[in-house]
Structures are given as structure tokens and as C-alpha cells.
Amino acid sequence: MPPPRTPIPSLFSRLRTATSQPHRPDSTTLHRSVKHVIAGGIFTHIFISYIGGVSFTHGISMVPTIPYSGQPAPFIIYSNLHRRGRNIQVGDMVIFKHPTRSGQTALKRVIGLPGDYVSVVSGARDEGDLGKKAEDGDWANVKNQAFRVPEGHCWVAGDNLDWSRDSRVHGPVPLALVQSKAVGLLFPWRERRWFKNGLGDSNGVGKEQVIL
Amino acid sequence: MAPPIPLISLSDLEQHATAVQPQSPFATSPTQRLRKNNTPPPPRALTDCPLKEITQYKCNAEKPKGAKRPVVICDPVVRLFRVCANGMHVETTAWEEWKAGQLQQSGVKEGKTT
Numbered sequence: 001m002p003p004p005r006t007p008i009p010s011l012f013s014r015l016r017t018a019t020s021q022p023h024r025p026d027s028t029t030l031h032r033s034v035k036h037v038i039a040g041g042i043f044t045h046i047f048i049s050y051i052g053g054v055s056f057t058h059g060i061s062m063v064p065t066i067p068y069s070g071q072p073a074p075f076i077i078y079s080n081l082h083r084r085g086r087n088i089q090v091g092d093m094v095i096f097k098h099p100t101r102s103g104q105t106a107l108k109r110v111i112g113l114p115g116d117y118v119s120v121v122s123g124a125r126d127e128g129d130l131g132k133k134a135e136d137g138d139w140a141n142v143k144n145q146a147f148r149v150p151e152g153h154c155w156v157a158g159d160n161l162d163w164s165r166d167s168r169v170h171g172p173v174p175l176a177l178v179q180s181k182a183v184g185l186l187f188p189w190r191e192r193r194w195f196k197n198g199l200g201d202s203n204g205v206g207k208e209q210v211i212l
Numbered sequence: 213m214a215p216p217i218p219l220i221s222l223s224d225l226e227q228h229a230t231a232v233q234p235q236s237p238f239a240t241s242p243t244q245r246l247r248k249n250n251t252p253p254p255p256r257a258l259t260d261c262p263l264k265e266i267t268q269y270k271c272n273a274e275k276p277k278g279a280k281r282p283v284v285i286c287d288p289v290v291r292l293f294r295v296c297a298n299g300m301h302v303e304t305t306a307w308e309e310w311k312a313g314q315l316q317q318s319g320v321k322e323g324k325t326t
Contacts, residue, residue: 063271064286090293090301091266111266111291115233116301117225119291131273140270140289142305145219148228161289162270172217199293199301202265207288210269 052079054186055095057107061158061165062093064210066107066182067191075187076107078180085154085175090116091199093182094156099170107182108156108166109198112149114175120145123169125162154178159198222310226258229294229302254298259311261294261302 047053056073057066066074078095082088090110098104112118120143129137140161149155153172158164167173184194220228232254255261269286276283294302304311 060271063284064269090295109266109268112301112303117220117229117303119303119305120219134270134272134287142289142291144222144306144310146222146225146303146307147217147219150217157268159268160271160286161268162272198266199264199295200266202263202290202292207267207290209288210271210286212271212284212286 048080050080050083052077052081052180052183054078060163061160062107062109063160063163064212065093065109065159065195066185067188067212072187074185076182077184077186079183080180082181083179085113085178088113088154088175088178088181089197089199091197093195093198094154094178095180095182096156096173097177097179099173099177105179106156106166108158108164110154111157111167112155114149114151114153116149116155117146118149118155119143120147121157121161121168124158124164124166152176222307225302225304225307226311229258229296229300230254230256233298233300254300255294255296258294258296258302258304258307261296263304263308264293264295264301266291266293 054075054077057076058068058073060068062068066076068074082092082094085094088094088110090113093107093109095105095107098106122138122141122143125132125137125139129139150172153174155167155172157166157168182195184192186192268289268291270289271284271286273282274285275281290305291303292305292308294304296302
């Protein structure tokens, strides 16, 4: 049996009614959820780039401040309100784009800001120096010379001076490469805390060994 | 990369730090701006500035006698700083001892002459 024939004008009118009789609720919910996803994406992007976030860190250069024992990696909280070195003080820990290793970031403590005077410290140990005694070499000893940190730069050093590749290797870091300031340690959970500025009053009391 | 940095010996450090600090026309860092706006003069002597410190460490794995697993022992490295009124930090880790020696020496000399 042939399909029922519809005169063309009435077909048009049917189409017209079809469009004017849409599934409105469906399309608006879709529309709305797409809008929310985009807004959420924009918000997340702005938050991560300008406010802060959390991140894994790797390496032993900040031991014992940031303990590291391989897996799982420590988890830190950082603030991007300090990007490009805004309001960074001597003694803060900053995360910066590595000046010589492209694509990598590093976390170190600021020892000097532009115009500050910093002592020369001999270099860190190399892989071959593992297990040697401190007397066998000249590693991380403060020397009798100083220098002025150049304009627009900061001088950074890892807290574990014996095993840190920092400004002693790559020189002063441009403040423009500073992305954020490390503000807290979230994981390992037992050691969670907010970081304090490392610069404190000198009371002449000898500091104790830290045993991990 | 940063320009090459001239080194300053211990005996010249105080003279450098108490001199009028060079102002770069490119000074754009927050601390520089701070120094420009409320320009307190450089200190007359480094010992006028309060003494502060940052404790850093040298961590190495050691195996104590009788222990089964090696432990990581971090020896402290205390870095001393003089924080002056114009916001300048001067690391004086080696200088403090040197200065104390100098003062003692001059004291001994004065004691001999008087």
C-alpha cells in the first residue's frame, strides 16, 4: 500500500508546527549544563593560574623541610598570588620555572632578593660522592666571599645543601620565572603543616641534628 | 642569563653594604620599588642591623652501629643575616666571626697602647 499522500502546503505547516513545538526543556538543560561546564573550566583555569593549588614534588633537595622517601611523593599547597616574585621575602620557598631545564619547575628557598648580599657556598655533592665523609670533600661550606644579587633576580638554595642543584649551579633566578610560593605541606598527612618563613631571629642557640 | 657577578671579600663586605646602593634604571622588583619609595639611608655599620638566621641542612644517609637500616642524618647549617632598615639582607655567616676576631684584635692593640 502506498504511503498516504500529503499536500505540500500542509507538509510545510506541519514542519512549522514541529519547529514551533520544540522539546524546550531538554535543549535548555543541555544548554545550561554546557554553560556550567565552560564556566567551571574558566573558573578552574583562573583559580589554578592566579590563586593557587596543590601539587606533587619530587627530589631530596628540600629535605628535611619537605620529607622525601620515594613513593608516595609529598603533596604541597602553593599560592600563585606570589607569581613573578610579588611580596616574596627572604626565607620563603618559591616554585619557579627552571632556568636551564626547559619545561621543568623547581622548589627552593629564597636566600637573597635584588640588592641583597649573599655568601658564596661551595657546590653540592655529585652522585659519585655518595657515602663519602664530609671531610673528604668541600661540599656546601659557606665561604669567605659574598656577592650582590643582581636586579630582577633572586638567589635560591635547597634546604638540603649537600644534595641540591640550585643557584650554585644555574645562577640567580629571574623573578619573572617565579610562579608561586609554597605555603603548606599536605602529605605525608602526619607532617601536614603551613610553612613558616625560614628567616627567624638569631638567638645564638645551636641547632640540633634532624634524624629522619 | 644574569650578568657575571663580582665577588666581595669579607673585609670589603661592610663597606659595600653601607655604601649608597646602586639603583638600576631597570629596578622593577617589589623590593627595589619599596626601597625607592621610602628610601631609608643605608646602615652606618652592619652591626646596627638586627641579626637573623635561616637554618639549612646537610642530609646524608648513615648506618649507625647495630642498626639494620641506614638513617638520614641532617646536620644543621645556620646562615646568619643582617636585616637592615632599608630592607637589605646581608649574609654574614662568615663575616660575624671575622668581625669578632677583628674587634678582639683591635681591642688587644688598644689595650697594649693605653
